[in-house]
Amino acid sequence: MRFGMRGLRNDHLSCCVNTLLQTFSATWELADLLVKWEAAAGMDSFNVPLQLKKVLVAMRGDSSHPAPHRDFLHCLDRNCIRLSFQHDADEVFLSILNLMQQQMDDKVLAVEIQNLYKISVETYLQCLECNCVQTHNSYLLSLPLHIKEDHNSLEDCMTSFFEHQELTGINRCFCPHCETKMPSRQGVRLSTLPRILCIHLKRFRNIQGFTRKLDCGVTFPETFDFSEISKEAFSADLKQSGGRYTLYAVVVHSGSSMCGHYTAYIRDRVNEHWHYADDSHVRQASWEEVQKTYGGDCRHTAYMLMYRRNTKEQGRQPEFSG
Incomplete structure (x- = not known):
């Protein structure tokens, strides 16, 4: 059955979290993965992925009334995303994803959730004298x-x-081949989408x-x-x-x-x-x-x-x- 989109009351300046919950609800891939998760018995009420799962289920319910999400807000508050404060949406978004990674007892599923958003990047540094290239792999969410x-x-x-950026003068970087600081070229490339x-x-x-x-x-x-x-x-x-x-x-x-x-x-x-x-x-x-x-x-x-x-x-x- 298809339900309508459901609103969320503003509780203790929660517009930032409310907005992110709407994006999480629209990300059905995340919802599918959370519904697979069977949380361990006795898991406390301050577990972010557990409370997120509950509120996303509620948001798929009767759209004529705002979805109940106070437990999720208090859960975030206990995890240092404080109520009654203005927050930056990108910072809260990244915090929620990282807390899910840390607090899910099913680590395989936690990795699957993170992989939905994971942008694998390769940072490279090329010496402009000898063309020696150093690379470092990391990721962004x-x-x-x-x-x-x-x-x-x-x-x-x-x-x-x-x-890419040219690093010269005081911004020169150490080249292991030249064994000294040299003018370099720095940039970032995508490894996965x-x-x-x-x-x-x-x-x-x-x-x-x-x-x-x-x-x-x-x-x-x-x-x-x-x-x-x-x-x-x-x-x-x-x-x-x-x-x-x-x-x-x-x-x-x-x-x-x-x-x-x-x-x-x-x-x-x-x-x-x-x-x-x-x-x-x-x-x-x-x-x-x-x-x-x-x-x-x-x-x-x-x-x-x-x-x-x-x-x-x-x-x-x-x-x-x-």
Whole structure:
């Protein structure tokens, strides 16, 4: 049975968590994995994955009333994501994923959940004298993109992220072959593409000790293909083919760096209609409305973008039950 989208009451300044819960609910891959998990008996009420599973089940229930999520909020509070404080959505998102990794007793399933979002990257450092290359492998759970104080496009932001940098002068790096500090070229390449790509538009910037929000425009498409981004973005051993993604959720920040509010646009997986969730209030929206969050003329701006990699399975309807 298909249920409507369900709102969440704002409880102790919980708009940030409410918005992220809407994106988690729209990520049916995460819901499928959580429903597989049989938590050990006696697990306490401050276990983040257990409480997340419960609230996602509740969000699939009767859409005429806001979903109960107070236990989840108190669970986060006990895990140092405090109630009654304003939070950064990307920081809370990463904290929830990391707490799930730490607190699930089924470690294989915990890795599967993390792998949904895991962006494997290769950082390289090339000596400009002898061409010796040093590499380091790591991963990200969201892609942080720097934006300019001007007009930006998502494609341009990604291209800038993967452009190499020349390290000269006092920034020279040690080359093990030359056995001294040498001018170098540094960059990042993708080793794997995630199923769910979370993009963080870095709108908050510290300037002379003060945090300021950048409301400049950042355009983003409903679909994009990684193959159209700079070839420098890929390592030689990229393990996955097919880099076409479709947008399904947008986390929006309204206001300033000191006083703000989070809401979300969510795309229905069945009929592909957009909906707008502002805490307990949920209504139908349109792509044209989503585009108004590009920024530039208002402070109602996109802050996080959730894209799903296109696969042949996309039309499969998941089963989700308590």
